Amino acid sequence: MIQALRTLSIAVSAVLVSQSLMADDASQSQSTQKWTFTDSDHGWTAYKDCTLDVQDNALQIHSTGKDPHFGRDLKSPAGWKKVKLRVRSTQRLKGEIYWKTQKQNGYSDSLSQKFQTRNNNNNKWQDLAFVFYADSEITGLRIDPASRKGLVEIESISLEDTEAPASASATPVDQIKLLKGFKIELLYSVPTDVQGSWVSMTIDPKGRLIASDQYGALYRITPAKIGSQDNDTKVEKLPVDMGMAHGLLYAFDSLYAVVNGGKERPSGLYRLKDTNGDDQFDDIKFLREIKGAGEHGPHAIILSPDKKSLYIAAGNHTDLPAPEKSVVPQNWDEDLLLPRLWDARGHAAGKLAPGGWICRTDPEGKEFEVVSIGFRNEYDIAFNPEGELFTYDADMEWDVGSPWYRPTRVNHVTSGSEFGWRSGTGKWPDYYPDSLPAIVNIGQGSPTGIVFGTGTKFPAKYQEALFISDWSYGIIYAVHMKPQGASYVATYEKFASATPLPVTDLVVNPVDGAFYFTIGGRKTQSGLYRITYVGDESTAPVEPKPDQLAALRELRRDIEAFHSQQDESIVYSVWPYLGHDDRHIRYAARIALEHQPVEQWQNCVLLEKDPATLINAGIALARNGKPGFKTPLINRLKSLDWKALSQTQKMDLLRLYQLVFIRLGEPTEKERKEVLAQINGAYPAKNSFMNRELSQVLVYLNVPKVIERTLELQDKALTQEEQIHYAKVLSSLTTGWNDDLRKKYFKWYLKSTAHKGGMSFNKFLVNIRAEAIKTLTDAEKETLKSVLEVNLEKAEPIAQGPPRPFVKKWTVDELLNAANTDKVQRSFDRGREMFAAATCFKCHRFAGEGGTIGPDLTGAGGRFNAQNLLESIIEPSKVISDQYASTMFLLDDGRVVNGRVINLHGKNLMVLTDMANPSNLTSVNRDMVEEMLPSKSSMMPTGLVDTLTKEEALDLLAYLRSGGNPDHELFKKKD
Template sequence: MPIRSFLILTIISLIGPTPGSIADEVAGLDIPDGFAVSEFAGSDLANDIQCLTIDPDGRVVVSGRGYIIILVDDDGDGRADRSEPFADAPKDGAMGLLWEGDSLFVVGDGGLHRYRDADGDDRADGPPELIRAVKTGGEHDAHAVRRGPDGWLYLILGNFAGVDASFASLPTSPIAEPVAGCLVRFSPDFSGSEIVADGFRNAYDFDFGPDGEIFTYDSDNERCVSLPWYEPTRLYHVVPGGHHGWLAPQRTETWRLPPEVEDVVPPVSAVDRGSPTGVVCYRHDAFPPRYRGGLFFLDWTFGRVYFARPERSGASFIAEPEVFLEASGTEGFAWTDVEVHPKSGELYLSIGGRGTRGAVYRVRFEGDAGASAARDAPETGDRPSQDSAPPPTPPRLLTTDRDPILPPGAVPERVGTDRLLAAASSDDSLQRLRALVELKRRHEAIAPETLIEAIRSNWDHADRLVRSASADLIAVLSPDQRSPLADDATTPVRRATLGFGIAAEDPEAALDLASRVLADPEAGPGPRLAAIRLVQVALGGQPDLALEGTVWEGYSPRFRPPALGVTAIVDKIGNHLVKMSSVNDSALDRERSRTLAVIESADPDALLQISSRLTAASDPVDDLHHLIVLGRLRGPRPPEVTSRVADALLALDRKLDARAARRDRNWPLRVSELCRGLGVRDAALASAVLAHPEFGRPDHALLALALRLDPAAAADRMLDRAGADPDYSWTPDVVAMVGARPSVRAINALRALWGSAGLDDAILPVLARDPSPEDRPKFVSGLRSAQPSTVSAALAALDAIGPSDDPAEWLALILALRRSAEPGQQRAIADLLSRSTRQAIGPDANAWASWFASADPDRAAALSGGDGVDAAAWARRLAGIDWSLGDAGRGLDVFRRAQCASCHSGNRAVGPDLAGVAGRFSREDLFTAIIQPSRDVADRYRSALVATDDGQIHQGIIIYDAVDRLILQAGATETIQLHPDSIERRQPLDQSLMPAGLLDELTDRDIADLDAYLRSLGSASAR
């Protein structure tokens, strides 16, 4: 590095950029008073950024697919002037970066790696060292890496990262058999690892708070909105040894444990819908005091940056999140990562992900922050060798006013047993929790009497996290060692805690303890809720493996009572639960009814109690819960139960709409399963639904199909409703139901909808069952569908009607042949073409196009793809080019001048990766695709047109589509976020985002050079 540049960078890293040095503030962001946001680096320097870190010289380092680069601000004006490539990796893009000394830890390319830069030239010295192989690259795989105040290296992983018991290689691991996403830590010398906590869905990042506690932001189960087990995104205090609620993929597919139950760590705060990404604790004094020691955490989907300041509550924390930054308008800010600059105290945030626009933004406070803490970071200097981990660094700005028995960031192995035992009886609940966790980690080296003393101090503690840690400690004792505890379990709380400790080893004894709690008239709601959850745990938890992935996941036991030999005690528990019908606690009542479903109670009073919860004023999500319970209860259904169930099912849509509650893709799947299950339990339900005066709204088609109502009668009821309501919202389900046994009336109604309701793909298969010549234009139109099944139905209908002598139909068939990728369908199209044209050409789209150009020259222009391109003229020009003159080096310049790089560079997903493209396509096919980009668009890159209620028209590739957000990638640097309520119309397009005419200004020599460059991509020399 030149000396001048080094000096500038050193000065910048010491004092930070000048606050007023950037005038161009970022538009499209709502920001709090006193703060300013500016663009530090645009997509020209780094696109589609997945994560960032700050290097020892104070420079921002970012990564995306195929790159790690250092962003350099040469003149210190707060904007990066250039990017320096550190490594052309990871291929899948890093989702975690940590730079310490001369080492850069990187999560990507199948593991946690360490790159070295021992010579300080800002280039990786060579291939990285693999520290631990782990699944990377997927959105639910391995993510952020950070150094803990204890000197261990921490890695957070999503629920599909494949974490198993091998990650608990040290006997001190708090978790031995992980479930779902995990936080893992590696010893300073990387000789072993522990699973710190599990039960996350897809926490992307985490950080250490001021007193050394860990916080993360976990994702919601977004496809389950308005289902009883939906939970929004959540800010968590990560409790070592704690389970945080998520069970997939090891136990369930979508159901998660409720946050109120005894063996789940509750969230610090439930936040909102979204996709969590970066998390950082603000340990600096440049921002006002209220931000110091608080957490900034990011949401990718809605473009929000949240702030929360966790406050102590028992052994954990609570917080009230607030929106710190939020995208306003349609321009997207897909936040991916955030760090605090160690010198300036500014926030640096990156955007990107899923091929979206990349950039880095700088957030600074421009007022008087009232700084009260000295800046204590070491001076920038030569980076030391990193053969071993650095010594633990205490977090800055410690805010605790206690004199802790266990100091913040204490290295557990250095804390003596006496001190742990003293901490286990501290007045501070968090101290107790820390001590119990450490006693369990080291239990093999501690006398059982000492462990029992700690248990007795905590098993009836008011804080459930402390009780849960006590139960974990009980579980490591042998039956003989814990026998004294059985004599002392004289209160409901102690019995429940002891039950959790022995449930895995002695489920019958655990159930007996739960039964005694439930029978105790002095037991309060807390102990009863714990006892009810204990029943579920003693039966193996949820679900029955045969019901995994269904609506019954959270309402069925892993082990049935007869298989465990505990039928009698479970029947007794069922009686206790039925007698608790007047519970005035929502969580307790929900788990009471769930457990009746788990044990499949046959008590008639249970049916009456649960069905009585279904009222005109009850919440529809609660209704779904109680309907699922009813679907599991055994016993004959009296008429009043049938009537209540029918009322509740038919009112679901109306109630949800009144609350503006949205439904995502899992909702109809689970409700259909629910209806089928209810129908099996109650033979009278289908008739009650069909005869109900409310029946006939569009959403009721789902119920009709699931309950297998009489098709003709149900269709007539739907048609009656549609005829009486000019605003009737036809859906594919309604079309399917009306078309299941179509009458003349139904067919006429469907024909009237053609082309106006966006339901052509649903209507065409109905019309194709008994094709009529009058519908021939509709079947020809269906050949353009993006759905292969619709194309096949259209072909079958046209074949049944007979060949046509209309050249327009021949053209539609040739275009369909060109688009089709299924050999059987290609043969069917060619056969129909042959019979229509009397030409024996076979399934060769190019041969048919050549024939058609002669048979009907006027219409043949449409085969150019509608781009206004003179394909014949281009074919003549390409034929005359001397391709041997092509030079790959010059071709790279042409590639950039023709704007190809903006969409096809390795870290951009708007267009496909071009590596090896010349090996996949002939020169003719390759340049045809460039000249006529809309001729054949792959499904992944097919764009959509979206019209909004403010008159705007947007086109782009849909990269996120949910009930409350649509995100379009409209180009390499433009991301558009829209709320579904603002969308008036959306339709798929066959048009590519790649414009026609990119080669119009190029010379023949340029084109030859471009060809040479494209052919070099993927080769060793190009890499």
């Protein structure tokens, strides 16, 4: 049946081409055109950042290296087209060809194809060809040859009619790994050149799916019946001028579309209706403009649990649509104590709070209300059966390896919540009390569609799961939540995965109880799949279960009800909960307080005696009070006994001091000394995150000896993230230095060349050092000249210290026997040190520290026994986690590429081949792949513990089993 659909697609395309050619005869546009370059009258124009001339029968493009492109207007009939270039350059070109049409008379990414030439040291001519479909007459071509400065030569350019290419298939189901008991079907492979790449879906009342091409139209799909022998899935293009939707929802007898990046139609919220009963949408109403476009623009739209309102999510490049209301106090700011550096490659530079947001609105889009802020790029949102809202937020993968990197994460979106995304180095850690944490960190990835399993004919566990999509790694996870306090914590497992499987959206069809998903995006091959359960477990609808913690969530929701009200009695109602043991209840109470006029409660803060209540109320006052309250608030806070505070209270107090200085004003000299008298003696602390916050506050307050203490911590730091944090903290400090301290500080940058990270990583280090250099005198610059002149981006890596000597080739049995008979009290500190010595921190996150290329190991000790852990360390290829398995690509030019696909665009797969160097990617063109095989070798190297003694290895094992808890029984004295 699929082959029949491909044949039909080609036949339809041929008819379209034939019809286009007949139309062109009337308009006298040319179907075949070729340009050679023998004189200057060639008809092509330099549009930007380049010049054109003709020499030796070739068009010479002299590029300035910014955004060079040239082109020409022309006429060519609609249909399948082939553009051919004969090009030459000594450099490897990464360019793009664009075309414009009568229907879309402007150049955009929706009508373009990228290209890449081979390395060409011999400067030989290379032939490039591009095949595409134009749905109306072509009116122009544009060529972007390269973004680097230099010369590019073109001998000829041609544009001609061609046949439709054989339809490619979406990833076959036999290549998709799926949990036992589930069945997957490929219902439809989308012909990319005609129907684009689908990125969003919804279900209409008849159980049909409606999907949107990222750059094109809407399509309605009637899926084949479950269990049918023939795949008679039907796909129709909807005859309505609407598409480019990142969010679709059928509700209130209407189709809602959140258009992203519209040209003819602005980005925003639209409502489509069928007014004459012919089963087609004939009425389009523009409800609200939402300014934003691209992959961080406006995204999903879903129905509220009470079915009375709509919820819309948008990424951090999207302006708030002039909301009429907000349950988030509208006093958001950057709230950064020390100077921030923008992304080293310019991404989101200048973008300020609130970042990505979620709003709710009525069916007519008349009143928008802000519900939550502080996301990077949450693509989709979903409600659980209890009416709690969740999202899956994106990371900034270029930040990997830096202290401000935050993994992709699942967030519980409560009323008035803030999740702390800030651009560049400004991202808030999740322990800041003025924000909320994730319920689970996933790691690197590219979040897309999410949906709860509610309504599926799945086993109970999966009816209750939140399914989330990772576009770049090709994974659908099942996230399993359990209540914790007034919120949740979660674990996750891989539900479905393949290479490639760029999942874009997920829906549950209430008509057949099946789970549908699409793949596509960025012009990659798109497809529609269906997952059903065929195992032996019951698929009866899940009934609500008794929950001992439901009362806490109910209390939180009762407090949240005050977020949209103002009344003097609310202060008295919420005040007792400002110091509650549960973080989400404390947060809800503070937000309710901030919605009340500050004059009603500001004096209550100064009279409060309970430390937890005082700190949380103080945060509210710092965010809302006038500068005149700075001194009274500091006077009240300085009386708190630091040693009597809990770890959480200490961290919250440090953040409160930051907010006081940021929001209410710099401390006087007297206030500075009083604050120092309270906290200075705590630095350095045993906890690395406590040290991070202490270092910021103490550097800001310019404390004596803070440089010496911070450099000593940097010296001892076991993770590159911690070392970089201290380098950045000290970069803006102008006083307290001497020659020895300056040398020690700047020599660290030479050692930093051994550190690896994402695409922005090296440039960030360069920029941090540049900020520090600005604080130097001319004499200091001269003294440090030999160190300062080293190019950090090109320097050979310098080892952090002497290599550890080889001890022995450990076996699993040897260390397992030693662990089983061990009677010694293990050392937490030495275990952590060995985790670093074995380079585990480079790739793995543990207790909030370390990298994210590999799995987070914090919970490994709770899931695996000592033998499993030792096997994973010593024999990493024995059992390879599907989630982190690599693929072997056999290419038609004889090359073999082994790694994990982490990004896609069109036919190009970006493959990570070295876990220790996440910015080093290899581009693989799918057309060059002869075979893809699962790699039998783990990307994790062997021999990592062979430099450890037996005692050190046992301490490392204990550290892993402890989950990062220094009070674990393994570290207690043994009888």
